[in-house]
Amino acid sequence: MTATTVDVNTSPDGTLVIxxxxxxxxxxxxxxxxxxxxxxxxxxxxxxxxNLSDVQDVDPINLGTxxxxxxxxxxxxxxxxxxxxxxxxxxxLTAAGVPRHRLRHVT
Numbered sequence: 001m002t003a004t005t006v007d008v009n010t011s012p013d014g015t016l017v018i019x020x021x022x023x024x025x026x027x028x029x030x031x032x033x034x035x036x037x038x039x040x041x042x043x044x045x046x047x048x049x050x051n052l053s054d055v056q057d058v059d060p061i062n063l064g065t066x067x068x069x070x071x072x073x074x075x076x077x078x079x080x081x082x083x084x085x086x087x088x089x090x091x092x093l094t095a096a097g098v099p100r101h102r103l104r105h106v107t
Contacts, residue, residue: 006035016045021054024062032062036069040078041074048073053084053107058092 007019016039024032040049050066052058058066066082073080082093083104090106 008035010045013047015047015049016043016047017049017051019051020043023059024055025057025059026061029059029061029065035066036065037072038058040069040072040076040080043050044078044087045078047081050080050082051084052082052086052089054091055085060091060096063096066093070098070102 005021008015009017011017018029018035020032025066030044036048039045048069049059050069070080070082072078081102081104082090082098085093085103085106087106090103093103094100
């Protein structure tokens with residue numbers, strides 16, 4: 001992603017963790033979508049976690065991308081979770097279509 005750095009790790013239980021840092025804006029939209037689709041459709045971990053603890057802002061395009069990733073994960077038997085978001089970001093994600101049970105550890 002252009003303005004955002006991203007760490008990607010696989011935990012011992014096979015969970016793929018994507019940890020972006022910074023703001024997810026329109027410049028990041030294509031790369032974020034590509035990374036999530038690649039992970040869900042091709043890597044196919046049992047769980048995919050987006051750790052949002054270091055994300056300051058998410059624009060509307062990327063909010064929709066994160067919501068779509070949850071539904072795409074359901075289609076491909078990959079549980080997608082969005083962890084450590086702020087309460088205002090959790091509200092935005094819910095409004096964008098992220099199911100509330102996909103949001104964990106809201107601060």
